[in-house]
Amino acid sequence: MKKVKIALLGLGNVGRGVYIILHQNKEEIMKRSGYEIEISKILVRDLNKNRGVEVPEDILTTDFEEILNDDSIKLVVEVMGGIEPAREYMLRAMEAKKHIVTANKMLLATEGDEVFEKAEEMGVMFQYEASVAGGIPIINGINENLTANKVNELYGIVNGTTNYILSKMELEQLDFDSVLQEAKEKGYAEADPTSDIEGYDAQYKLAILASLAFGTKVDINDVYREGITKIKPIDMKYASDFGMSIKLLAIAKDDNGRIELRVHPTMIPETHPLANVYDSFNAIFINGNAVGDLMFYGRGAGDLPTGSAVVSDIISILRKNIEVENQNPIIRNNLWEKQVKNIDEVESRYYIRVTVEDKPGVLGQITTIFGSNRVSLKSVIQKGRKNDESHEVALVLITHKTKEALINDSIEKLYDLRTVKDIENIIRIEDFN
Numbered sequence: 001m002k003k004v005k006i007a008l009l010g011l012g013n014v015g016r017g018v019y020i021i022l023h024q025n026k027e028e029i030m031k032r033s034g035y036e037i038e039i040s041k042i043l044v045r046d047l048n049k050n051r052g053v054e055v056p057e058d059i060l061t062t063d064f065e066e067i068l069n070d071d072s073i074k075l076v077v078e079v080m081g082g083i084e085p086a087r088e089y090m091l092r093a094m095e096a097k098k099h100i101v102t103a104n105k106m107l108l109a110t111e112g113d114e115v116f117e118k119a120e121e122m123g124v125m126f127q128y129e130a131s132v133a134g135g136i137p138i139i140n141g142i143n144e145n146l147t148a149n150k151v152n153e154l155y156g157i158v159n160g161t162t163n164y165i166l167s168k169m170e171l172e173q174l175d176f177d178s179v180l181q182e183a184k185e186k187g188y189a190e191a192d193p194t195s196d197i198e199g200y201d202a203q204y205k206l207a208i209l210a211s212l213a214f215g216t217k218v219d220i221n222d223v224y225r226e227g228i229t230k231i232k233p234i235d236m237k238y239a240s241d242f243g244m245s246i247k248l249l250a251i252a253k254d255d256n257g258r259i260e261l262r263v264h265p266t267m268i269p270e271t272h273p274l275a276n277v278y279d280s281f282n283a284i285f286i287n288g289n290a291v292g293d294l295m296f297y298g299r300g301a302g303d304l305p306t307g308s309a310v311v312s313d314i315i316s317i318l319r320k321n322i323e324v325e326n327q328n329p330i331i332r333n334n335l336w337e338k339q340v341k342n343i344d345e346v347e348s349r350y351y352i353r354v355t356v357e358d359k360p361g362v363l364g365q366i367t368t369i370f371g372s373n374r375v376s377l378k379s380v381i382q383k384g385r386k387n388d389e390s391h392e393v394a395l396v397l398i399t400h401k402t403k404e405a406l407i408n409d410s411i412e413k414l415y416d417l418r419t420v421k422d423i424e425n426i427i428r429i430e431d432f433n
């Protein structure tokens, strides 16, 4: 049996998963890869931290140079996250002819070109399956198995933390903050959970997926982003009354060569398969012009599911000849130049919840504004006053399909009405047709 030495950069949630899988499934991994894998070094910040796994003390280090200068280490697994020093370490490891496996979507979505070019220049293999949707084989799915297709559209629930939070809010009527704490404890959330709840994590993942699916470079700044922090239990309740669920969707559509890229909370029919993706599960629904509709479903976060993708990438590298250069098929994402639509141009239906003064004529004022902006209303629902003393009521408006720019203009005009107390929430509705 051949032996190979590898190093991990990071032993947090994902690093732990990788460590456990490499030990628990040692026999299977040896047979499948043809190698006995030895983790010879692990880079961490704090040597004394309890990590939930028994790791021999002598393999932990805080000095990256020990890994870089050890020629017997052939492969480096970057699971530390963030841009720096992860970027610098990966570039230097590649210059030292070490193959790379990473789970770092933030880096790939923002500085991806530089690391891919370095892998090409040095002829080393570079795998990143775990960077999107944890254990779901979506990167290889798109890069290997869907290349016969022109991808028309892609809808993803690609953030486990927010899906966990929205699921608990919907099914157990729990409040946002307590559920976020649970997601952190389960190891789903990023080191800074703002990245999850404000949609940045999903934005990175959508940029990676769309660039592969559409064969085009995607600038992260062209991906529209909204998080889930404005979603209230009452929105969940209304959605349910309308036969809908609220999900944080990452949406990419190719509209005759112009693409839409957006991440935002979305009301979707509860009959759609994505509506039944709960907990930290992720799913990516893709339509290809040959294959039709496809859905990939699985755990999108957590130590073992993410570790599964990382270790599979390691095996995939070992199955090739690691001593020979240029074994990686370079997947180009600059095959086509595609213009990205501004969010103002996007068409959707909208759910708009407002608080208004409960007095005659208010409804008329509001519907006149939408009418004058050529926004057609499908329904208007008024619920009773909060209590006898209150002079305010909640109005929920559902529009027909319309351009975002017209909605924004209508909203600005609503703010000018003295009878409109607040625009509480606006959520796009996706009908999938």
Ligand code: NAP
Residues within 6 Å of the ligand: 009, 010, 011, 012, 013, 014, 015, 043, 044, 045, 046, 047, 049, 062, 079, 080, 081, 082, 084, 085, 103, 104, 105, 106, 130, 131, 134, 187, 188, 189, 190, 191, 300, 301, 302, 303, 306
């Ligand atoms: P984490 O729990 O915060 O672990 C990060 C690890 O990296 C820790 O062991 C930390 O060391 C080490 N580290 C960080 N900065 C370092 C530095 N400057 N020098 C040395 N060591 C450093 O993160 P994670 O959840 O495992 O995520 C790791 C990566 O996987 C990220 O790119 C993340 O986006 C991605 N990812 C995560 C998941 C998930 O479910 N968590 C899923 C898919 C992808 P100490 O422990 O000593 O502080």
Ligand code: HSE
Residues within 6 Å of the ligand: 131, 133, 134, 158, 159, 160, 161, 162, 188, 189, 190, 196, 201, 300, 301, 302
């Ligand atoms: N924080 C991420 C999530 C981890 O919740 O999906 C997986 O990338």
